[in-house]
Amino acid sequence: KQEVTQIPAALSVPEGENLVLNCSFTDSAIYNLQWFRQDPGKGLTSLLLIQSSQREQTSGRLNASLDKSSGRSTLYIAASQPGDSATYLCAPVAGGTSYGKLTFGQGTILTVHP
């Protein structure tokens, strides 16, 4: 059974800092991995999808890396802004007979102060 751990559970930083959010998973037989953002009281928004054959994926100030063999992914946020405040969740996507099933971590709650 896939288990996903996100560290830290919460992070509070001043505006402008570069951030690192960590995600680890126990089953490395994944199809891909997705990072999501969730604002309070809202649904999830997909940020980045990184294929199992990729090492990195970038979108604007966001960069996600994936080390499938060691079961780790990292989300980098450059030059953080107050608008980045949200909960960030990672979710490896299963392959094989469980293709398409996502397992979510508990998330990292990010607060960026002006």
Place this chain on the structure above:
Amino acid sequence: NAGVTQTPKFRILKIGQSMTLQCTQDMNHNYMYWYRQDPGMGLKLIYYSVGAGITDKGEVPNGYNVSRSTTEDFPLRLELAAPSQTSVYFCASSYDGGGEQYFGPGTRLTVT
């Protein structure tokens, strides 16, 4: 383009009552999912579907039922509601199981 829509937004049920949470997507996606999210927790998969007429259990299916008669709709049925089913329920869809998932806004359910 509405994306994924869910109704109702909020609902209070008494113990033992039943209800159906509605989910509709207009993106012609094959895969659809139901998740629940308890306070301070990540999402747990309840049921998912890979196409019309095909459904499968996720991690926490007990107390729920689903059907998928069309590509667009994936309703979630709660029978004999229990306080443990108090949660926020999210529906999601993707064109392919490995593709980007799109989420609805959620239904906040309280069972008392």
